[in-house]
């Protein structure tokens with residue numbers, strides 16, 4: 001069976017029926033930035049943290065992951081040996097995750113260790129590949145996501161350790177400010193392995209890699225000021241991958257799940273301006289029609305849109321063929337065995353810190 005002449009409605013119907021046939025053997029997680037049709041048929045949708053936890057608790061034998069590659073990679077790390085992770089579109093990557101690798105992270109930590117008197121622990125944002133996560137696991141560090149970065153940073157600082165935070169400079173910078181770390185102790189680490197001038201390197205607390213998300217870096221102060229002028233009654237909420245000045249001019253910031261929850265709980269008739277990925281903002285606007293929801297600026301993630309009903313249906317079909325013994329799994333995700341153990345340690349460390357009472 002080929003899906004060549006299938007309309008979106010037919011593809012959706014196929015996936016829904018295949019899900020019934022496969023029952024608990026199949027799970028489809030979808031990130032909040034994925035298109036509405038896929039979110040509607042997904043078993044669970046959420047931010048990066050929620051998806052990691054949901055996947056780690058799922059016993060489904062086949063997980064068709066609708067998100068970008070680092071998310072499918074992370075799911076594979078957390079999965080049991082009998083679980084197969086499929087990523088319907090392997091070309092859906094994330095430029096931020098590609099802004100560093102294990103070897104460079106290791107060089108950065110070595111370099112910082114030579115100038116800083118404090119112990120340096122690497123802390124990696126979820127938006128990274130398994131090699132970076134494995135490096136953190138190997139060095140006693142952890143993974144964090146935008147919903148828990150503050151808690152995890154505090155965990156290490158409270159133990160007298162300093163952090164090499166990578167790859168997202170802006171998230172690290174925003175967290176450092178939330179915690180109240182003096183700016184002289186927050187140091188940018190250039191991608192050519194240089195340290196920011198004029199900082200107290202000896203006592204530095206957060207060393208931040210100069211990575212960024214091209215989608216959120218699009219937002220600037222003028223965008224916030226313009227929306228404030230045009231919609232004086234609106235509350236402005238942005239994702240913390242946005243620049244610190246943008247976060248400061250806004251009313252609040254949060255992960256995709258926190259943004260979703262905030263709008264869901266808000267009063268009827270309230271007005272919201274949201275600074276994050278466009279597909280998600282549109283879905284929130286369509287879901288909560290009793291509120292007025294506007295994008296801070298149009299900024300779609302070119303990678304998340306690569307996940308479609310068609311490539312997801314093809315992945316699901318390959319699961320059915322595989323079970324019937326008539327075909328192989330399409331775009332199954334594999335992670336280098338040498339990386340899995342330490343990457344899992346770093347992901348589990350995050351979950352343990354977050355779920356600790």
Ligand code: 13P
Pocket residue numbers: 032046047048049127145146147213239241254255256257
């Ligand atoms: P969340 O963890 O908030 O879902 O963020 C993931 C992401 O890629 C944002 O750009």
Ligand code: SF4
Pocket residue numbers: 068093094095096097127213214215216277301302303304
């Ligand atoms: Fe990566 Fe930015 Fe897309 Fe998130 S929105 S997946 S950080 S490019």
